Amino acid sequence: MANRSKLATLAWRNIWRNRRRTAITLFGIAFGVLFAVLVTGLGDASYGQMIDYAAKMGGGHVSVQHEDYRETPSLDQTVRADDALTASIETDPEVLHALPRVSGATMLATAANSYGAFFMAIDPSREDESTTAFLGAISEGRMLEGPDDKGIVLGATLAENLDVELDKKVVLTMTDKSGEIVSGLTRVRGIVKTGAPSLDGGLALLSIGHARELLGYAPDESTQIAIFVRDHRDSAQVAARIRGQLQAPSVALSWEESSPELAGFIAMKMGSNWIMQVFIMVLMAAGIFNTLFVSVMERLREFGIMAALGFSRLQLFALVMWESVWIAIFGLVAAAAFTGPLYYYLNTKGIDYSAMVGEGAEVAGVALLEPVLYVDIYFVHVLAIAGIVVVATLAAGLYPAWRAGRVPPADAIRLV
Amino acid sequence: MSNDNAPIVKLEEVTKVYRQGETEVRALRGLSFEVQAGEFLALTGPSGSGKTTALNMIGALDTPSSGKVWVEGRDLSGLSRKQLSEMRRDRIGFVFQAYNLIPVLTAYENAEMVMRLQGKAEEERRRLAMELLAEVGLEGLEHRRPDQLSGGQQQRVAIARAIASRPAVALADEPTANLDSATAEMLLDTMEKLNRETGVTFIFSTHDPRVMNRARRILHLVDGKLDRDERKD
Ligand SMILES: Nc1ncnc2c1ncn2[C@@H]1O[C@H](COP(=O)(O)OP(=O)(O)O)[C@@H](O)[C@H]1O
Ligand SMILES: [Mg+2]
Numbered sequence: 313m314a315n316r317s318k319l320a321t322l323a324w325r326n327i328w329r330n331r332r333r334t335a336i337t338l339f340g341i342a343f344g345v346l347f348a349v350l351v352t353g354l355g356d357a358s359y360g361q362m363i364d365y366a367a368k369m370g371g372g373h374v375s376v377q378h379e380d381y382r383e384t385p386s387l388d389q390t391v392r393a394d395d396a397l398t399a400s401i402e403t404d405p406e407v408l409h410a411l412p413r414v415s416g417a418t419m420l421a422t423a424a425n426s427y428g429a430f431f432m433a434i435d436p437s438r439e440d441e442s443t444t445a446f447l448g449a450i451s452e453g454r455m456l457e458g459p460d461d462k463g464i465v466l467g468a469t470l471a472e473n474l475d476v477e478l479d480k481k482v483v484l485t486m487t488d489k490s491g492e493i494v495s496g497l498t499r500v501r502g503i504v505k506t507g508a509p510s511l512d513g514g515l516a517l518l519s520i521g522h523a524r525e526l527l528g529y530a531p532d533e534s535t536q537i538a539i540f541v542r543d544h545r546d547s548a549q550v551a552a553r554i555r556g557q558l559q560a561p562s563v564a565l566s567w568e569e570s571s572p573e574l575a576g577f578i579a580m581k582m583g584s585n586w587i588m589q590v591f592i593m594v595l596m597a598a599g600i601f602n603t604l605f606v607s608v609m610e611r612l613r614e615f616g617i618m619a620a621l622g623f624s625r626l627q628l629f630a631l632v633m634w635e636s637v638w639i640a641i642f643g644l645v646a647a648a649a650f651t652g653p654l655y656y657y658l659n660t661k662g663i664d665y666s667a668m669v670g671e672g673a674e675v676a677g678v679a680l681l682e683p684v685l686y687v688d689i690y691f692v693h694v695l696a697i698a699g700i701v702v703v704a705t706l707a708a709g710l711y712p713a714w715r716a717g718r719v720p721p722a723d724a725i726r727l728v
Numbered sequence: 729m730s731n732d733n734a735p736i737v738k739l740e741e742v743t744k745v746y747r748q749g750e751t752e753v754r755a756l757r758g759l760s761f762e763v764q765a766g767e768f769l770a771l772t773g774p775s776g777s778g779k780t781t782a783l784n785m786i787g788a789l790d791t792p793s794s795g796k797v798w799v800e801g802r803d804l805s806g807l808s809r810k811q812l813s814e815m816r817r818d819r820i821g822f823v824f825q826a827y828n829l830i831p832v833l834t835a836y837e838n839a840e841m842v843m844r845l846q847g848k849a850e851e852e853r854r855r856l857a858m859e860l861l862a863e864v865g866l867e868g869l870e871h872r873r874p875d876q877l878s879g880g881q882q883q884r885v886a887i888a889r890a891i892a893s894r895p896a897v898a899l900a901d902e903p904t905a906n907l908d909s910a911t912a913e914m915l916l917d918t919m920e921k922l923n924r925e926t927g928v929t930f931i932f933s934t935h936d937p938r939v940m941n942r943a944r945r946i947l948h949l950v951d952g953k954l955d956r957d958e959r960k961d
Binding site: 318322325326329613614617618619620621622623624625627721722725726 | 780784787789790809810813814816817818822824827828830831832833841842844845846889893
């Protein structure tokens with residue numbers, strides 16, 4: 313053991329013999345890690361934001377709905393959503409909220425005009441900005457109050473098109489459970505302005521009690537239960553756990569299942585990020601290989617003398633591998649020092665890109681309500697990047713270490 | 729193995745042919761000699777006569793093209809690579825012409841390096857290394873790195889290291905070639921003293937007549953063969 317620790321000491325001193333070369337190598341590792349952390353952290357944060365946002369727009373991270381609702385999202389595909397069920401779903405430690413909702417298509421008419429819209433009926437007393445994205449975007453009037461509020465909240469463009477103002481009448485028309493056309497009168501309580509065209513031009517918000525009344529639903533009937541989880545990555549597991557509490561025709565779908573386009577978009581982006589990062593890591597490993605290989609070739613005579621003193625092939629191999637280990641460790645330290653401050657800044661302050669994209673940007677049908685990108689990497693991704701750095705550095709050391717062990721001493725010592 | 733007359737080193741008809749593309753260099757052409765334990769012996773001869781090659785054969789750094797080499801009665805051709813490595817570590821001490829030391833280690837660390845490889849306990853390593861460094865006149869310089877030592881001081885560290893492993897034979901290939909004559913004399917004094925006090929066999933090569941004449945036996949090599957075996961009494 314004494315012997316092994318001396319190899320580590322020897323290796324440690326060896327890597328500092330050519331400080332400039334080592335510094336360049338460490339800088340290369342630090343730069344590679346910086347790049348990987350920022351790209352991954354930007355992805356983790358923005359995909360997380362998109363997923364959370366999509367959840368707030370519709371069915372939550374996990375959605376309980378009628379098994380046929382995904383195929384034909386009509387108002388007659390309903391599920392039981394009583395308080396006992398939502399309370400029981402909320403006992404899952406990963407679940408934050410389980411909220412009954414009714415959503416579907418409606419026709420809105422005023423004296424001036426009529427427009428089709430997407431309506432979402434919620435219990436305003438149970439929802440906040442963390443579950444309904446546009447609750448914070450009220451620009452005029454107020455939010456609905458309570459589950460039986462008879463009013464309506466409209467998107468700003470929709471209100472303009474319908475030519476209505478606060479407190480003016482709007483007629484709602486939809487197809488009820490039994491396929492009958494039903495109508496109801498409501499008044500505009502508030503106007504939301506999100507900046508996202510699809511919302512501002514086509515969204516209507518109702519109270520769930522009012523919607524149930526119009527549609528002839530039972531008091532515990534809904535088109536979905538929107539379930540919000542602490543971490544969207546747990547959605548599939550939570551969905552699987554909830555399935556056990558449901559009876560047909562109710563099913564629990566994770567956001568990946570209910571928004572396959574978004575899931576596909578994110579998977580594709582992550583795939584191309586990984587390819588780019590693997591490329592950067594390969595370049596980094598090539599740099600480390602070059603450093604170690606050159607340093608071994610420069611020390612052939614020294615390795616020859618060490619072999620003459622009785623160092624075994626394995627010990628010389630281990631010595632150079634220790635040099636790789638130190639480079640990996642010190643490289644990670646340098647990377648942390650280098651990445652930390654920038655990461656902290658981008659994690660807390662973010663990048664405001666509103667000027668770049670302009671108003672009304674949408675990605676894969678998801679409006680970007682907040683045009684600030686934060687970098688927020690998942691811890692497992694930090695571990696993965698660190699692991700890749702260590703593996704790449706050790707792999708880069710293998711051949712130089714093998715060469716060091718096979719130096720023919722007699723020939724090497726003749727080199728002066 | 730160790731009856732009084734058994735040689736500690738024996739070469740029998742050793743040849744070494746180096747091939748460089750088409751041309752062959754015959755570095756040794758049937759070299760035979762025996763060395764008894766405790767000898768203080770010089771290998772001499774003009775440049776290219778095969779001194780380094782002969783020392784490399786004895787030190788298990790290189791293998792003969794034909795012929796045999798025995799160290800302490802063991803035929804080196806019968807040993808595995810691992811056994812040869814252990815032989816170098818435990819039975820042979822090396823001193824080369826220059827730049828012998830591991831540059832990142834201090835004089836003390838260099839001196840105890842081989843003992844560390846041998847797995848000797850810290851206390852024993854410390855005692856022996858300090859004792860030998862004092863013996864070669866380097867007291868107080870133990871914590872200097874090689875680049876903070878003169879050429880002669882570096883060679884003396886190398887000698888201390890070669891002896892510290894308690895070898896059967898210490899091999900020194902032109903140990904004084906890079907030293908001025910006063911320093912060379914001092915180095916020879918040190919080697920002689922260690923030979924006398926520890927009984928370790930010294931085989932060194934040189935083409936410097938003054939150094940050569942400090943030996944009690946001189947083997948003159950010419951063209952890879954033994955030309956003359958000169959004993960002084
Ligand atoms: N690796 C080698 N390849 C080719 N020729 C060599 C090699 N090593 C030594 N020689 C040749 O062998 C001969 C003997 O060399 P050497 O033992 O170094 O002599 P000395 O030490 O007496 O000067 C010389 O001609 C030298 O050029
Ligand atoms: Mg020579």
